[in-house]
Structure formats: C-alpha cells, structure tokens
Amino acid sequence: METLLDKRYRVIRTLGGGGFGETFLAEDTQMPSNRRCVIKQLRPIQNNPQIYQLVQERFQREAAILEDLGGYTDQIPTLYAYFQLNGQFYLVQEWIEGDTLTAKVQKQGLFSESGVRELLVNLLPVLEYVHSKRIVHRDIKPDNIIVRARNHKSVLIDFGAVRESMGTVFNSQGNPTSSIVIGTPGYMPSEQAAGRPVYSSDLYSLGLTAIYLLTLKQPQELELDSRTGEIIWHRHALSVSPTLAGVIDRAIAYHPRERFVTAREMLEALQFGSVSPTVPYNQPPAVNNVQPAPTVSYNQLPVANVQPPATLQNTVAVSPGSASHQPVNQSSGHRGILLGALIAGGLIGASIVIGFALNKTPQPVAESTPSTEASTTRQEQQDVTQSVQSQVPSSSEPSPSISSKTSFPPLPPTTQQEVDRPSPEEAVQNYYATINQGQYETAWNQLSPSLRSNKRLHPNGYLSYIDWWGGQVESIDVEEVNLVQANTETATVNARLQYLMKTGKQIPGSVRFSLLWDAENSRWIVSDAN
Numbered sequence: 001m002e003t004l005l006d007k008r009y010r011v012i013r014t015l016g017g018g019g020f021g022e023t024f025l026a027e028d029t030q031m032p033s034n035r036r037c038v039i040k041q042l043r044p045i046q047n048n049p050q051i052y053q054l055v056q057e058r059f060q061r062e063a064a065i066l067e068d069l070g071g072y073t074d075q076i077p078t079l080y081a082y083f084q085l086n087g088q089f090y091l092v093q094e095w096i097e098g099d100t101l102t103a104k105v106q107k108q109g110l111f112s113e114s115g116v117r118e119l120l121v122n123l124l125p126v127l128e129y130v131h132s133k134r135i136v137h138r139d140i141k142p143d144n145i146i147v148r149a150r151n152h153k154s155v156l157i158d159f160g161a162v163r164e165s166m167g168t169v170f171n172s173q174g175n176p177t178s179s180i181v182i183g184t185p186g187y188m189p190s191e192q193a194a195g196r197p198v199y200s201s202d203l204y205s206l207g208l209t210a211i212y213l214l215t216l217k218q219p220q221e222l223e224l225d226s227r228t229g230e231i232i233w234h235r236h237a238l239s240v241s242p243t244l245a246g247v248i249d250r251a252i253a254y255h256p257r258e259r260f261v262t263a264r265e266m267l268e269a270l271q272f273g274s275v276s277p278t279v280p281y282n283q284p285p286a287v288n289n290v291q292p293a294p295t296v297s298y299n300q301l302p303v304a305n306v307q308p309p310a311t312l313q314n315t316v317a318v319s320p321g322s323a324s325h326q327p328v329n330q331s332s333g334h335r336g337i338l339l340g341a342l343i344a345g346g347l348i349g350a351s352i353v354i355g356f357a358l359n360k361t362p363q364p365v366a367e368s369t370p371s372t373e374a375s376t377t378r379q380e381q382q383d384v385t386q387s388v389q390s391q392v393p394s395s396s397e398p399s400p401s402i403s404s405k406t407s408f409p410p411l412p413p414t415t416q417q418e419v420d421r422p423s424p425e426e427a428v429q430n431y432y433a434t435i436n437q438g439q440y441e442t443a444w445n446q447l448s449p450s451l452r453s454n455k456r457l458h459p460n461g462y463l464s465y466i467d468w469w470g471g472q473v474e475s476i477d478v479e480e481v482n483l484v485q486a487n488t489e490t491a492t493v494n495a496r497l498q499y500l501m502k503t504g505k506q507i508p509g510s511v512r513f514s515l516l517w518d519a520e521n522s523r524w525i526v527s528d529a530n
C-alpha cells in the first residue's frame with residue numbers, strides 16, 4: 001500500500017539529502033489540484049528527550065519566521081505546513097519550478113553583466129526585507145537561488161535558521177547551546193564561520209555568487225591577496241564594468257565594516273553607480289564606514305591556513321566553537337578559518353555535522369544579527385575613533401546652537417568677511433551641525449581635497465563618507481571643543497564627541513582637527529584629523 005507522509009503527502013522523488021535529513025518533491029493529496037510541494041525533513045543532531053523539547057520549540061519559532069517571510073513575497077517559498085513525525089521535523093514548502101543558478105550556468109554558460117545586474121537588482125530588495133526581520137539567510141549561493149520558470153524572478157531558498165535549530169545540544173555544563181554554524185565554505189565570510197553572522201554576511205555570499213556567474217569560478221578557485229586576504233577575481237572577468245566590479249568588491253570585503261552595511265545600500269550603488277571604480281585589494285581596512293556589528297570580535301577569529309578542496313560547495317554545519325582563541329591574521333586568515341574547522345572535523349565532500357557541545361549561549365537567528373544593546377566592543381570604539389578622522393568645519397556662518405565661545409586670537413579686521421570670521425571651535429561645531437542636519441555633501445566639501453581623496457579614510461570617496469554619516473550614525477553630539485593653537489592661517493582643535501548610532505548605541509570619540517584658513521571662501525577647512 002502506498003504510504004503518505006503525515007497521511008497526506010505522496011513522495012514523488014528525493015531531491016537531495018545531507019546531514020540534517022532529506023528533501024523530497026511530493027504532492028499534497030488533500031489539495032484539489034494535488035499541488036506539488038517540497039518537504040524538508042530535519043533531524044536533530046543530538047537525540048534525547050530533553051533536547052527534543054528544545055529543538056521542538058526552536059523549530060516552531062523558526063517555522064513561524066519562514067511563514068512570515070514566505071507570506072510577503074513570491075521570491076521566498078511559501079511555507080504550507082510543518083509537522084513532527086517519529087522524532088523528525090518536517091517543513092512543507094512551495095515547490096519553485098525553475099532552475100537554480102547552478103543549473104542555469106550549466107545550461108547557458110557565463111552570465112552577462114546585465115544578467116548579473118538584473119539578478120542583483122531582483123534579489124537585493126528580498127534580502128533587505130529578510131534583514132528587516134532580523135534574519136540572516138546564511139546560505140546564499142548559486143544552488144540556493146532558483147529562477148522561477150514562470151516569471152524569471154529569483155527565489156531565495158534554504159534559509160539556514162531552521163537547520164540551526166537542529167544543532168541544539170547540551171554543552172559540558174549541561175546548558176543547551178547551538179552547536180553549529182550553517183553556511184557553505186567559500187561563500188561564507190569569516191565572521192559567519194566563527195558563528196557570528198551579520199547582515200552583510202549575506203551580501204558577501206551574494207557577491208561571491210555574482211562572481212561565480214561572471215567567471216564560473218567557485219570561491220575556492222579564486223586567489224587571495226596574501227597581504228589583505230581580499231579575493232582577486234577581476235582578471236577572470238575583464239569585461240565587467242568598473243561600477244559592477246566596485247559593487248562586488250565592496251560586498252566581498254574581508255571585514256564587514258568595509259562592506260555595504262545594508263542590501264539597500266548595495267542596490268543603490270548598483271543602480272546609481274556611486275561606488276568608485278575599484279577598491280584596490282591592497283588597501284588597508286576602511287575606517288570611515290564602520291559596520292556596527294558589535295557582536296563580532298574580529299580580532300578573535302581563529303586562523304587555520306588549510307586549503308579547501310576546490311570543488312567543495314555544499315552547505316555544512318560546523319562548530320563555531322573555536323572562534324575565540326587565536327588572534328586573527330587578516331593577511332592570511334580568511335578562508336582558512338572555516339576550512340580549518342571543517343577539515344579538522346573530518347569533512348570530506350558533503351554536508352556534515354560536527355556536534356561539539358560548546359560553552360556558549362544559544363544563538364537563535366535573531367540573536368545572530370547585529371545587536372542593539374548599549375555596550376561597545378573595543379574594536380568598535382577603535383573603529384569609531386579612527387573613522388571620525390575626516391570631519392570638517394562647516395560654513396563661515398556661525399550656527400545659533402553653538403555654545404562654545406570663540407577663543408580665537410583677535411585679528412586685525414580688514415574686510416567684513418574677516419570681521420565675521422568664525423573661530424576654529426565654531427568651525428568644528430558648525431561642521432557637525434551640518435552633518436546633524438543631513439547636509440553631508442556640504443560637510444564633505446569642507447574637507448580639504450587631500451583629505452577627501454585619502455583612500456585610507458574614504459576608500460570609496462564620498463560614498464564611504466555618507467555610508468558612515470548617513471548610514472550608521474543617527475546624530476553626533478559635540479561635548480567639548482578646545483582650541484590647541486591658532487594663527488591666521490592654521491589652527492588645531494580637539495573635540496570630544498558622542499556618537500549616537502542608528503543601532504541605538506552611544507559611542508564616545510575624540511578627534512584632533514588641523515584646520516586651514518581658506519581666505520577665498522572665508523572659512524576653515526579641515527586639512528587633517530586624527
């Protein structure tokens with residue numbers, strides 16, 4: 001007699017299988033059309049009654065998230081049902097008829113630039129939505145994007161969240177913990193491999209997906225800059241425009257703070273071409289577009305310089321455990337981080353689970369995303385301190401809100417302009433007032449040309465500047481400005497600041513400004529800041 005799963009679903013064929021269970025194509029015998037669906041079977045990696053209870057709770061929570069996500073857009077499969085049977089968990093999802101990007105490339109060869117652009121423009125709003133729900137997909141790759149045959153829209157399948165709930169184990173202290181990291185070697189950035197995905201981890205994976213489509217190179221086949229750890233791929237895609245190359249470069253930057261912070265930002269860079277043509281691979285880390293990803297201690301990522309098997313691209317679940325012991329060496333760590341963990345765990349080929357119980361609190365998806373708590377990591381503070389180095393004084397018109405009185409030495413007034421000459425402290429105050437009013441371009445133009453073109457501070461020019469001020473900082477409070485020295489041509493001012501970040505955090509900072517008097521425009525400009 002024919003068996004029906006959950007007395008309802010007739011399995012047509014197996015679509016795939018991995019460490020967590022199998023995936024089936026089935027038909028729903030209780031729908032008039034016998035509509036087709038995909039059934040994902042999931043097995044907890046540790047099986048005892050206490051764990052089962054916990055997994056069950058997490059599974060339910062994650063299924064609710066999938067339901068919510070799939071209900072919003074036709075670019076995420078709809079969740080039809082979920083159930084438990086014989087100690088296993090099942091998700092019943094919409095079957096997306098079409099080809100994965102992997103299958104498409106196999107059929108039609110390389111994607112054109114416009115094909116890749118179209119794909120990104122199509123997918124980035126979906127990612128923006130997913131991130132707005134505090135979810136990091138965690139397994140974006142060509143296999144997990146299906147182009148729907150009906151309307152050619154790209155659909156994002158295989159969210160990592162539910163599989164992660166299957167990794168619940170008890171650690172040696174008897175506390176439940178999430179024992180695994182979900183992701184695919186090569187497509188997964190280092191912070192994710194260390195168990196701390198942030199939103200831009202998905203942008204990184206999407207960037208590598210784009211490179212695959214443009215070059216047919218899997219991430220492991222691409223070289224790394226031995227000094228910076230950045231991926232070298234331009235030589236395999238010589239006809240790609242500088243704008244697209246720049247967008248991809250930024251998405252795949254090693255460090256999250258150098259990447260686009262949001263999917264929207266990446267989309268806009270793609271649409272409006274505002275990314276500088278190339279971000280040289282050998283650049284030092286950007287300091288002016290810090291990603292406020294406070295849960296990641298980048299200087300604590302593990303390093304393992306083990307080369308991966310070149311073709312490995314299956315999703316894996318690995319222990320995030322060793323993430324906190326060895327200092328990161330950005331010039332060489334990169335891909336080795338995860339792969340070391342994989343190989344150390346005995347990975348050969350397909351999906352595996354290394355069920356190390358870790359002394360680590362559980363990390364449901366929402367907690368894996370950038371935190372909004374008020375504390376600040378040392379790294380973040382450092383980043384902020386560095387990133388404020390490019391602030392400039394504002395226009396010569398004193399702002400009514402300025403409270404610090406001028407202590408500029410009296411000058412012999414020669415013209416009305418000279419009489420109205422702002423003090424250096426006022427210039428600094430005005431500069432930040434301009435930023436608080438959202439007049440970023442005006443503020444940018446108050447930087448000296450050499451400061452504006454300082455690649456260390458502004459790797460992508462003005463874009464880096466607005467990334468920081470417009471994208472990450474909510475407002476800035478100037479707590480104190482002190483004049484260090486001044487003459488008619490130059491001045492030095494110290495400023496003590498408090499950044500209110502969009503995440504809700506408050507971060508202190510201090511900057512020493514070097515100002516130059518711009519007589520032609522009767523204003524101070526910032527020639528240096530540190």
Ligand SMILES: Nc1ncnc2c1ncn2[C@@H]1O[C@H](COP(=O)(O)OP(=O)(O)OP(=O)(O)O)[C@@H](O)[C@H]1O
Pocket residue numbers: 015016017018022023038077093094095096097100143146157158313314315316351
């Ligand atoms: N909703 C869906 N609609 C259509 N096909 C799907 C859907 N979900 C998964 N698939 C396909 O089913 C197959 C198996 O999916 P599964 O999630 O088990 O992935 P896998 O490739 O076997 O493993 P993994 O990606 O976890 O390494 C894949 O080819 C995938 O494209």
